Amino acid sequence: xxxxxxxxxxxxxxxxxxxxxxxxxxxxxxxxxxxxxxxxxxxxxxxxxxxxxxxxxxxxxxxxxxxxxxxxxxxxxxxxxxxxxxxxxxxxxxxxxxxxxxxxxxxxxxxxxxxxxxxxxxxxxxxxxxxxxxxxxxxxxxxxxxxxxxxxxxxxxxxxxxxxxxxxxxxxxxxxxxxxxxxxxxxxxxxxxxxxxxxxxxxxxxxxxxxxxxxxxxxxxxxxxxxxxxxxxxxxxxxxxxxxxxxxxxxxxxxxxxxxxxxxxxxxxxxxxxxxxxxxxxxxxxxxxxxxxxxxxxxxxxxxxxxxxxxxxxxxxxxxxxxxxxxxxxxxxxxxxxxxxxxxxxxxxxxxxxxxxxxxxxxxxxxxxxxxxxxxxxxxxxxxxxxxxxxxxxxxxxxxxxxxxxxxxxxxxxxxxxxxxxxxxxx
Amino acid sequence: xxxxxxxxxxxxxxxxxxxxxxxxxxxxxxxxxxxxxxxxxxxxxxxxxxxxxxxxxxxxxxxxxxxxxxxxxxxxxxxxxxxxxxxxxxxxxxxxxxxxxxxxxxxxxxxxxxxxxxxxxxxxxxxxxxxxxxxxxxxxxxxxxxxxxxxxxxxxxxxxxxxxxxxxxxxxxxxxxxxxxxxxxxxxxxxxxxxxxxxxxxxxxxxxxxxxxxxxxxxxxxxxxxxxxxxxxxxxxxxxxxxxxxxxxxxxxxxxxxxxxxxxxxxxxxxxxxxxxxxxxxxxxxxxxxxxxxxxxxxxxxxxxxxxxxxxxxxxxxxxxxxxxxxxxxxxxxxxxxxxxxxxxxxxxxxxxxxxxxxxxxxxxxxxxxxxxxxxxxxxxxxxxxxxxxxxxxxxxxxxxxxxxxxxxxxxxxxxxxxxxxxxxxx
Numbered sequence: 001x002x003x004x005x006x007x008x009x010x011x012x013x014x015x016x017x018x019x020x021x022x023x024x025x026x027x028x029x030x031x032x033x034x035x036x037x038x039x040x041x042x043x044x045x046x047x048x049x050x051x052x053x054x055x056x057x058x059x060x061x062x063x064x065x066x067x068x069x070x071x072x073x074x075x076x077x078x079x080x081x082x083x084x085x086x087x088x089x090x091x092x093x094x095x096x097x098x099x100x101x102x103x104x105x106x107x108x109x110x111x112x113x114x115x116x117x118x119x120x121x122x123x124x125x126x127x128x129x130x131x132x133x134x135x136x137x138x139x140x141x142x143x144x145x146x147x148x149x150x151x152x153x154x155x156x157x158x159x160x161x162x163x164x165x166x167x168x169x170x171x172x173x174x175x176x177x178x179x180x181x182x183x184x185x186x187x188x189x190x191x192x193x194x195x196x197x198x199x200x201x202x203x204x205x206x207x208x209x210x211x212x213x214x215x216x217x218x219x220x221x222x223x224x225x226x227x228x229x230x231x232x233x234x235x236x237x238x239x240x241x242x243x244x245x246x247x248x249x250x251x252x253x254x255x256x257x258x259x260x261x262x263x264x265x266x267x268x269x270x271x272x273x274x275x276x277x278x279x280x281x282x283x284x285x286x287x288x289x290x291x292x293x294x295x296x297x298x299x300x301x302x303x304x305x306x307x308x309x310x311x312x313x314x315x316x317x318x319x320x321x322x323x324x325x326x327x328x329x330x331x332x333x334x335x336x337x338x339x340x341x342x343x344x345x346x347x348x349x350x351x352x353x354x355x356x357x358x359x360x361x362x363x364x365x366x367x368x369x370x371x372x373x374x375x376x377x378x379x380x381x382x383x384x385x386x387x388x389x390x391x392x393x394x395x396x397x398x399x400x401x402x403x404x405x406x407x408x409x410x411x412x413x414x415x416x417x418x419x420x421x422x423x424x425x426x427x
Numbered sequence: 428x429x430x431x432x433x434x435x436x437x438x439x440x441x442x443x444x445x446x447x448x449x450x451x452x453x454x455x456x457x458x459x460x461x462x463x464x465x466x467x468x469x470x471x472x473x474x475x476x477x478x479x480x481x482x483x484x485x486x487x488x489x490x491x492x493x494x495x496x497x498x499x500x501x502x503x504x505x506x507x508x509x510x511x512x513x514x515x516x517x518x519x520x521x522x523x524x525x526x527x528x529x530x531x532x533x534x535x536x537x538x539x540x541x542x543x544x545x546x547x548x549x550x551x552x553x554x555x556x557x558x559x560x561x562x563x564x565x566x567x568x569x570x571x572x573x574x575x576x577x578x579x580x581x582x583x584x585x586x587x588x589x590x591x592x593x594x595x596x597x598x599x600x601x602x603x604x605x606x607x608x609x610x611x612x613x614x615x616x617x618x619x620x621x622x623x624x625x626x627x628x629x630x631x632x633x634x635x636x637x638x639x640x641x642x643x644x645x646x647x648x649x650x651x652x653x654x655x656x657x658x659x660x661x662x663x664x665x666x667x668x669x670x671x672x673x674x675x676x677x678x679x680x681x682x683x684x685x686x687x688x689x690x691x692x693x694x695x696x697x698x699x700x701x702x703x704x705x706x707x708x709x710x711x712x713x714x715x716x717x718x719x720x721x722x723x724x725x726x727x728x729x730x731x732x733x734x735x736x737x738x739x740x741x742x743x744x745x746x747x748x749x750x751x752x753x754x755x756x757x758x759x760x761x762x763x764x765x766x767x768x769x770x771x772x773x774x775x776x777x778x779x780x781x782x783x784x785x786x787x788x789x790x791x792x793x794x795x796x797x798x799x800x801x802x803x804x805x806x807x808x809x810x811x812x813x814x815x816x817x818x819x820x821x822x823x824x825x826x827x828x829x830x831x832x833x834x835x836x837x838x839x840x841x842x843x844x845x846x847x848x849x850x851x852x853x854x
Contacts, residue, residue, distance in 0.1 A: 039500065047498040051486035054722075059478035071474040071690040073466065101528055102720040109715040113540055117555065117579060128544065128555045144714075151714040152544060263498040266722035287571075287578040288536040293529040295481075295693035296723065 018426045021419040025368065028415045033373035035409040040192070040351035041400040042264050045320050049313065050262040053299045062295065070294035076285060078292050082268065082301040089226055089307050090256050091238030092272030098281070100292050104257035104269040108219060109148050111253055111271070112183070114284045115217075116152055121250050121276040123215030127152075127182060135219075136174060136184035138166040140354060140382030140393050142192040142221070145185040149384070156384035157181065161191070165198035168205045179212035183219055189236045190224035193354045193382050193395040195347025200237045207242035207251060218243075218252040224350040225256055226314045229322060232348050240274065249274045258300060260351065261310065261317075268292075268300050321351075324398040327406040328353050335414035341421040344396075353396040354382075355413075361420040362391045368416035374409050445853045448846040452795065455842045460800035462836040467619070467778035468827040469691050472747050476740065477689040480726045489722065497721035503712060505719050509695065509728040516653055516734050517683050518665030519699030525708070527719050531684035531696040535646060536575050538680055538698070539610075541711045542644075543579055548677050548703040550642030554579075554609060562646075563601060563611035565593040567781060567809030567820050569619040569648070572612040576811070583811035584608065588618070592625035595632045606639035610646055616663045617651035620781045620809050620822040622774025627664045634669035634678060645670075645679040651777040652683055653741045656749060659775050667701065676701045685727060687778065688737065688744075695719075695727050748778075751825040754833040755780050762841035768848040771823075780823040781809075782840075788847040789818045795843035801836050 062070050065081045077083070078099025087094035100107050116128040127133045135149050139158040149156050157174065160167045165188065175181050186206070188198040198206075206218060220239050228234070243251040250273070258267030271281065304310050329346060332355070336342045345354045357365055362379035369376050377395040380388040396413070398406045489497050492508045504510070505526025514521035527534050543555040554560045561582040564573060576583050584601065587594045592615065602608050613633070615625040625633075633645060647666050655661070670678040677700070685694030698708065731737050756773060759782070763769045772781045784792055789806035796803050804822040807815040823840070825833045 041500055044496060044499075047489075047496065048486070050498075051489075054484045054486055054489070055482050057481045059475070059481055062474075062478075062481070069471060069474065071477075071693055072471075073468055073686070073691045103716050106716045113544065116544055117540065144717075147714045151711065259500075263722060264500040265718050266498055266720045284578065287574045289530050289533045290571075291692050293693045293720070293723070295690060296720070 014422065014426050018422040021415070021422040024415045025372070025419045028372045028412050031372075033408060033412060035373065035401060035405050035412070036375040037397050037401070037406075037409050037413075038375050038377045039400070040260070040397045042260055043320060043400050043402075046317055046399070047263055049316050050303065053262060053303050056299050056302045057295065062298065064294065064298060064301075068294070070298045073290045075291040075294055076282060076289070078268075079294055079297040079301055082297045083270075085301065085304050085307055085310065086256070086270055089310060090222060090254060090270060090272060091236075092240055092254055096240070096275060096278050097270055097272040098278065098285075099297050100269045100271055102265055102267060102269065102293070102296075103259065104221065104223065104255040105144055107269050107271045108145070108221065108255050110288070111219070111281065112148055112152055112154075114281065115182075118280070118284055120215045120217070121280055130180070130182075132180045133182050134178065134180045136166070136171060136181060137384050138185065138191075139384070140193050140388075140395070141185060142187060143381045145219070145221070146384050154183075155180075158384055161194050161196060163196050165196065165202035168202055168209075172205065172209045175209055175211040175213070175216060177212060181211070182213050182215060183217050185219050185221065187221050187223060188239065189222060189234065190227060190347055190350030192223065192350060193352035195345045195350055195352060195354065197234045197236060197348070203237035203239055203242050204246070207239065207248060208246035216251065220252045220254045222254055222256045223260070226310055227260060227317070227351070228314065228349045229318055229325060230348045234348050240272065244274070250277050253277065261313065262300060262303070266296070268297055321399055323403045324401070324406045325353065327403050328396060328398050328410050331407055331410035331414055335411065336417060339418065339421075342417055351397060351399050353398065355394040355396055355417075357392055357394060357417050358421050358424055359390045359392045361417070361424055362388060362394050364420040364423070365394060365413070365416045368419060369413055372412050372416065374412045374416075376413070441849065441853050445849040448842070448849040451842045452799070452846045455799045455839050458800075460835060460839060462800065462828060462832055462839070463802040464824050464828070464833075464836050464840075465802050465804045466827070467687070467824045469687055470747060470827050470829075473744055473826070474690055476743050477730065480689060480730050483726050483729045484722065489725065491721065491725060491728075495721070497725045500717045502718040502721055503709060503716070505695075506721055506724040506728055509724045510697075512728065512731050512734055512737065513683070513697055516737060517649060517681060517697060517699060518663075519667055519681055519697075523667070523702060523705050524697055524699040525705070525712075526724050527696045527698055529692055529694060529696065529720070529723075530686065531648065531650065531682040532571055534696050534698045535572070535648065535682050537715070538646070538708065539575055539579055539581075541708065542609075545707070545711055547642045547644070548707055557607070557609075559607045560609050561605065561607045563593070563598060563608060564811050565612065565618075566811070567620050567815075567822070568612060569614060570808045572646070572648070573811050581610075582607070585811055588621050588623060590623050592623065592629035595629055595636075599632065599636045602636055602638040602640070602643060604639060608638070609640050609642060610644050612646050612648065614648050614650060615666065616649060616661065617654060617774055617777030619650065619777065620779035622772045622777055622779060622781065624661045624663060624775070630664035630666055630669050631673070634666065634675060635673035643678065647679045647681045649681055649683045650687070653737055654687060654744070654778070655741065655776045656745055656752060657775045661775050667699065671701070677704050680704065688740065689727060689730070693723070695724055748826055750830045751828070751833045752780065754830050755823060755825050755837050758834055758837035758841055762838065763844060766845065766848070769844055778824060778826050780825065782821040782823055782844075784819055784821060784844050785848050785851055786817045786819045788844070788851055789815060789821050791847040791850070792821060792840070792843045795846060796840055799839050799843065801839045801843075803840070
């Protein structure tokens with residue numbers, strides 16, 4: 001993503017632009033909007049796509065393929081038939097895949113918590129007993145990953161993204177030198193919020209790089225594995241296989257969920273890793289639960305009988321998402337394209353558009369938008385500590401509102417960008 | 428529970444009894460039984476009672492009372508209408524009650540994990556930074572509580588039960604003297620496995636006792652709050668109110684779930700505590716989840732519109748459980764009553780009968796039963812470390828098998844008790 005520029009000398013043109021931008025903003029405020037582009041929430045229409053789940057099980061039809069009564073206790077690993085469906089989509093062998101509770105965020109949190117309080121395979125001690133634990137955080141990234149680090153006192157080390165994943169020269173140098181770096185957050189496909197996917201070369205280097213910490217782990221949050229927005233499905237190199245080939249079989253934990261496939265918060269999360277990591281996890285999970293909600297897993301297994309059914313279902317999500325993303329691009333091009341004061345991503349999948357405004361303007365854009373009734377993700381949220389050093393990145397989440405609402409919101413955002421940029425240029 | 432005795436002098440009578448017991452056991456083995464009394468699992472008939480949950484929500488009917496679309500993200504505290512139903516049953520104000528995931532075990536584990544890694548209200552430091560953390564464990568108790576302690580390296584200190592809860596003289600002396608004692612497991616009603624309920628006096632003393640640790644907590648696992656087996660509903664003094672009155676408002680965490688009300692593993696768990704504790708928990712839970720499975724909570728809220736509906740539903744559970752417990756008593760009385768070699772509980776609720784056999788015989792009874800095709804909970808499982816110092820307690824779980832199977836299994840258990848006691852008397 002190239003950097004937008006502001007004109008650097010103030011003059012009569014700037015004065016006219018500032019006056020025009022102020023007038024546009026005043027007009028925007030009179031519209032009394034109440035719109036929200038903050039979070040990557042599925043729209044009600046997307047959720048409707050999975051409403052068959054609500055009644056897919058009838059009384060008397062509660063047994064898994066192996067005869068298990070899904071209403072009763074047990075089955076730590078989750079339903080085999082559901083794991084079989086998602087194993088191929090996630091490139092994790094089914095016997096190394098757990099079907100868990102309702103949220104991959106919980107599984108990520110819990111794996112970090114477990115590593116704090118139990119010795120990981122290959123580790124010398126619990127992370128809670130280390131003087132300091134550090135995680136690499138490709139930026140811009142997912143704020144909830146950073147919240148997990150905050151909560152456990154893990155120091156976050158930002159590393160830049162390149163459009164093909166993290167800057168591997170930077171990553172390799174850091175992990176080779178610093179044994180305190182125990183982990184790295186990765187959203188390898190349609191990354192939140194940049195939209196980029198990791199190249200094969202990136203995945204291979206992550207799998208192969210020497211690390212000073214013997215217990216370094218990739219936290220591979222494959223949240224958007226099947227969430228395509230175009231026909232270009234962007235194959236992702238299977239990370240577990242790459243790690244094993246590179247001689248680091250225990251390097252990656254793979255996370256995913258159906259939150260943006262079926263229902264957000266009422267779906268099924270998955271965890272996959274090497275046999276050694278999964279044995280470690282299973283031992284700890286056995287103290288935490290007797291088993292996941294198998295009834296909900298059976299609903300999902302009946303709804304998705306194979307991987308192809310998931311892919312077909314995701315096409316219908318795409319049909320609902322594409323016009324919303326198109327509305328974002330259309331407004332940005334029309335309103336900001338001629339001004340040259342912003343750039344934005346056009347992701348091939350996922351839930352976000354990343355908007356880059358002139359340096360020092362992102363917070364002001366978000367503030368102006370809020371005053372005009374348009375809620376945006378706080379500026380800096382995609383950076384550890386909420387601190388975007390350039391104050392220039394804004395995450396746009398167009399999935400939830402209607403297409404008309406997205407268009408109205410983006411027209412408002414464009415006005416705010418224009419005003420913030422003009423004020424800055426005139427300052 | 429009085430202690431059973433063995434005859435202490437071996438003689439011709441003992442020889443005849445041993446021979447008869449051996450013959451009975453050989454006959455038992457020829458029956459080729461395959462029966463299981465190990466775990467407190469609801470029977471399929473009990474689970475059928477809640478099958479309306481499967482189809483209670485239809486497409487288009489997915490909104491909570493406040494309009495929330497339960498299929499989407501959010502709502503950390505869980506559905507208000509479901510919390511309102513269970514608040515009264517659990518004696519926790521609804522605004523201090525969270526409706527969580529599918530298992531109270533997970534909530535208990537997580538509260539301990541959170542206390543290990545975040546400073547509890549009133550604590551000086553995280554428990555992970557203490558040299559040693561100890562929990563009081565009334566015995567016999569619930570093995571999964573002890574597994575949580577094991578997993579976090581918490582030292583378990585057994586304290587005896589009296590029939591009205593833990594021996595409070597012992598408890599008060601221990602917690603007053605030892606600041607390492609940070610917690611205590613309590614199953615205050617129809618305790619697993621002894622069946623006893625805590626008297627008002629016990630609850631008041633637990634709430635009021637001075638503790639050397641400023642961050643001492645009661646882990647109040649009210650698993651059987653509404654699981655009556657008789658008309659004597661055994662009121663339990665509300666622990667949060669008692670703690671507040673005694674000047675220790677933050678002392679108790681209350682846990683419960685619908686696992687043995689609706690579906691085991693597909694129900695809803697609850698956590699309640701003081702405002703300060705719940706604020707602490709909410710802050711930590713917000714890093715772990717965006718919210719619980721609200722769709723499943725809405726199912727439960729539709730199924731149970733008020734507390735009376737829960738009580739009525741539990742009457743139907745009782746109708747299925749009572750004959751199973753009756754079969755246990757009937758066989759034990761007939762087969763072991765005249766011999767005077769065992770005693771057993773007759774709980775007013777819950778899921779277990781606790782069988783006391785002659786000292787040193789429990790492991791042998793479980794071994795003999797296993798060889799005859801009857802699976803029993805391992806001897807000692809109800810004690811920290813699996814170590815019953817008298818080797819005399821056996822937990823019987825009659826809920827899952829049919830009444831006929833319970834009767835067959837108990838006839839077999841009686842034969843095993845008789846043989847183990849006779850062998851011991853003859854030794």
